[in-house]
Amino acid sequence: MRERIKPMVRLFIPFIIFLGLSGQAWANRLLIPMDMSQKNHLKAYGIAYWILKSYETEMDWLLNYRGGSFMVPFNQRFATEMTIRGVSYEVISEGQASQILAEVAAPDVNMDAVKLQKAPKVAVYSPKSKLPWDDAVTLVMSYAEIPYDVVYDDEVLNGKLPEYDWLHLHHEDFTGQFGKFYQFKDYPWYREQKREAESTAEKHGFSKVPLMKLAVAKKIAEFVSGGGYMFAMCNATDTYDLALAAEGVDIVEAMYDGDAADPNVNNKLDYSKTMAFHNFKAITNPYQIEFSTIDNQPEERQLSESSDFFTLFQFSAKWDPIPTMLTQNHQTLIKGFLGQTTAFKNQYIKPEVVVMAETKNAGTGEARYIHSTFGKGFFTFYGGHDPEDYQHRIGEEPTDLNLHPTSAGYRLILNNILFPAAKKKKLKT
Structure with a gap:
């Protein structure tokens, strides 16, 4: 057998x-x-x-x-x-x-x-010194295990940006007012931030920090115009355009740069130099933690945390592939969240800019997520600070994304990182 x-x-x-x-x-x-x-x-x-x-x-x-x-x-x-x-x-x-x-x-x-087809090479524009707040983009890239390099003023001014495909602007104040955080002037992190910026400005031959930040903003604009991709959140959005519009005009008061601001700032802004916004005004009060009229402020929005949501628009996948890629999600109604710049008033958005999400019940109306071309490149602005922390305060612990692995708000950031990997084809927008 x-x-x-x-x-x-x-x-x-x-x-x-x-x-x-x-x-x-x-x-x-x-x-x-x-x-x-x-x-x-x-x-x-x-x-x-x-x-x-x-x-x-x-x-x-x-x-x-x-x-x-x-x-x-x-x-x-x-x-x-x-x-x-x-x-x-x-x-x-x-x-x-x-x-x-x-x-x-x-x-x-x-x-x-x-x-x-090809993973984009990613850089984050961020100060090397430690700040008492985190950044949603670096948080989610670390959690998702997407590698990135950190660059700052030295690297930008030394011409390093063309080495990258994708650049994120950390919560930076491009006007050179150090976030308008003068009330924190005695805190070690503020003193270190100011010392570092002034030292770098001097090294590169600038008489003060606002002039250096303008030069950095223009270098970034060259990067985008040449075919790069820029993504920004919170106050890196409106301060960026404000800095470009105010070229040649002093919008910074003496406690930040040593000399007085031009009293006629808002008659001299040049909106032809900006990427996303026009017709806005600078907020010149040095003690008010707002930079411009672009941001829809809490008292104007009249929303509570429980009623604060924004809606993603639907685009044609075959005719408008870029905004379609950037809005991919498992939810179309997204929880709102605040930031030093929370949202963008509709009347200040240039007509060629695509609004991809808005809060319909936010007082005067606002966009939360916008995108456009600039030269041969692209940019996306996303309002707010942290999609899973409604009102993130200075000194709070970073968000633990292990608790939010399906975050619809964070997905919008990651859509932007993969977008440059898409095979180029004739686009309608």
């Missing part, structure tokens, strides 16, 4: 091996869903970036398909890494993948597939 069984065993073992291997052969794609079935949306972006950077493998970004899902050729290393990082995925056949691609390509559906 034993002799009769052995030949059967020898035949059965190869059949088992074939079944195991054929399961992988038939399963030719990995689908990373980005709808409510995804356990960790934020780390899913990190997986996408890791695949693009480490393996130089193209992937499909399925716009408006299950929350903006990703699809990549099957690789066991990819699947293992997703399991390690807690990212949900589905193994699908080549036939199923073809069906999905056909579905999103159908002319009667608002979906499309965009090829992601």
